[in-house]
Amino acid sequence: MTRESDANPPVPTTPAAPEWGRAYTAPDITVYFDKARCIHFAACIRGLPQVFNTDARPWIQPNAAPAEALAEVVRRCPTGALHYALASGPAEQPENTTIQVCENGPLFVRGDLEMAAPQGSVHDTRMALCRCGASHNKPFCDGSHRSSGFEAAGGEKLNQG
Numbered sequence: 344m345t346r347e348s349d350a351n352p353p354v355p356t357t358p359a360a361p362e363w364g365r366a367y368t369a370p371d372i373t374v375y376f377d378k379a380r381c382i383h384f385a386a387c388i389r390g391l392p393q394v395f396n397t398d399a400r401p402w403i404q405p406n407a408a409p410a411e412a413l414a415e416v417v418r419r420c421p422t423g424a425l426h427y428a429l430a431s432g433p434a435e436q437p438e439n440t441t442i443q444v445c446e447n448g449p450l451f452v453r454g455d456l457e458m459a460a461p462q463g464s465v466h467d468t469r470m471a472l473c474r475c476g477a478s479h480n481k482p483f484c485d486g487s488h489r490s491s492g493f494e495a496a497g498g499e500k501l502n503q504g
């Protein structure tokens with residue numbers, strides 16, 4: 344028998360750190376980074392360069408901005424490489440489901456997403472899905488569309504960093 348709660352699983356409020364990557368912790372917020380899903384879109388660096396600084400070690404400095412501002416920039420990451428957990432505050436809520444076609448690149452998907460991936464089921468709010476076939480992390484884009492010279496007319500010209 345399927346219960347309502349099984350049919351509509353909530354977005355987890357406590358991140359599974361191994362799934363979400365390395366943790367960068369400040370008193371009010373923990374930011375998680377999954378390198379395998381980062382395609383160097385750079386929305387994070389443009390949004391809060393004092394936090395996301397590839398010249399610094401570690402490259403994420405979660406103390407360098409208010410937690411709410413940091414969470415807002417994390418939500419801009421279109422690939423799901425970045426997540427956050429506030430020490431006291433709500434978990435990220437899924438947006439209405441949308442699919443954005445990136446010219447010569449992936450599909451950016453947002454929503455309450457459940458992906459049956461080869462590496463296991465992935466429940467997330469943001470994903471970048473490969474449509475060039477060259478990714479080594481399918482079904483997720485890993486940026487290989489650039490080196491493979493993938494071209495697909497149409498879609499939006501999105502800044503991919």
Ligand code: SF4
Pocket residue numbers: 380381382383384385386387388419420421422423424425
């Ligand atoms: S994919 Fe996400 S984490 Fe990677 S550079 Fe872009 S915004 Fe930052």
Ligand code: FES
Pocket residue numbers: 447448449450472473474475476477478479483484485486487488489
């Ligand atoms: S679309 Fe990015 S690796 Fe295929």
